[in-house]
Amino acid sequence: MGRTPISGLIARGQNQNSYNNSGIDTPAKWVDSFNAALQDLVQDIGLRAMVEIPYVPGTTSYQLPDDFFEVEQVWDNFWCRFYPRQDIDPAIWNYGPYGFDISFDGTHHNIDFGTDISSTTFRVYYIRYPALLTTSNINVDTPEVPTIGENALILYAIAKGLRNNNQPGQATNLEQMYENERKKIRDEAQRRRIGG
Incomplete structure (x- = not known):
């Protein structure tokens, strides 16, 4: 499962977000978006x-x-x-x-x-479902997603922020990148199941 604590994912997301943290300007909003991504990925993660x-x-x-x-x-x-x-x-x-x-x-x-x-x-x-993330243990808790899929949470959060700020063009690009990361999570889950 993931190795990066929530605070580390937020920091990475802020560095990746070239849209001035549009729509996701607080840790609580990042965590909310990460949780939404985990709900969306439940079948792909396969816990x-x-x-x-x-x-x-x-x-x-x-x-x-x-x-x-x-x-x-x-x-x-x-x-x-x-x-x-x-x-x-x-x-x-x-x-x-x-x-x-x-x-x-x-x-x-x-x-x-x-x-x-x-x-x-x-x-x-x-x-x-993966365990929900909270802001109370932001420097300790890690998401229940394969390490290879941590970036999917970041992309989902940025895309959601862009959609909330009425920037559908940029959001669509990030959503496509998210789907590519989702495939990596699915492939990793399959490898775990067959022991590869």
């Missing part, structure tokens, strides 16, 4: 986590962690895989687990396992 959910018959819906973005796999304690309900072939519906649904109640994501399941512990493997 993974797992949560165990003790299933109790009669209670079908369970709250997922706040950093939840997307389910990758769900397994029970017998290592039987559960699938999303829409992916289950109706012809085999009566021969296996019913599957799960993900919903959003306006505040949290929830996973619903359905009924007719014995007590078990589900392991939900999911892609998570």
Whole structure:
């Protein structure tokens, strides 16, 4: 993951920003833009986590962690895989687990396992959002982005500042550079997955 603290990224960004720090003239605005970039890059970064959910018959819906973005796999304690309900072939519906649904109640994501399941512990493997950056630890905290992708956060912030200051031409150029950096992040995540 990234090695440069937030303050270092801001300093680099101020040096790269030839538009007089247009639209991003405080550390708080830089941090806000970095966080927006991290949200935009969540699938590219591909941070993974797992949560165990003790299933109790009669209670079908369970709250997922706040950093939840997307389910990758769900397994029970017998290592039987559960699938999303829409992916289950109706012809085999009566021969296996019913599957799960993900919903959003306006505040949290929830996973619903359905009924007719014995007590078990589900392991939900999911892609998570990167941790939000704050100004309180600006000289210590580093973003959860591969080091090769740190520049993407800077480019995103500068482009956002330019758009906020009604400079779409320059913003478009920076956004293209951001997309090139995004590809580097995606490639790095792929290398990590396959061990290359």
